[in-house]
Amino acid sequence: MDPDKIETISALVPLIGVIGILGIAGWVVTTWLRVKNGYPLESSWGQAVYPKTDQEAAERIKLLSQENAQLRAELGAIKDRLANVERIVTDGGYVLEQEIESLRGSKSN
Incomplete structure (x- = not known):
């Protein structure tokens, strides 16, 4: 070369x-x-x-979407129940009843 x-x-x-x-x-x-x-x-x-994007992945997405919808519905129901509990606890009659019960408890001791 x-x-x-x-x-x-x-x-x-x-x-x-x-x-x-x-x-x-x-x-x-x-x-x-x-x-x-x-x-x-x-x-x-x-x-x-x-x-x-195979069939298994599409089925998994479908199942997760359904579970997500169920959990959202359950969360909504829990929020409603919590709102009712908060309303009961902040109600004046409930507080008065608790005070009466605490006084009854202190008298019996």
Whole structure:
């Protein structure tokens, strides 16, 4: 091989290495930014890698939605019951009854 060609190739090898490393670093940074900001990752063909929408995942989402609706209904009922308990406790008659009961208790001791 010609010494000039060897010299040219040996001068280009570090440049090609730097370009390769910069390309890989750019790909890593791009992927990190996508993951950080919630964008789906893509395969080499441009298809989303995650989330996969298969039958099992769709069924799980359906079940979780139903459970969420049931829990919201139960929470609403509990809020109503709590409001009634707060109304009873803050009612003046209830406080008066508690005071009478405490006085009865102190007399019997």
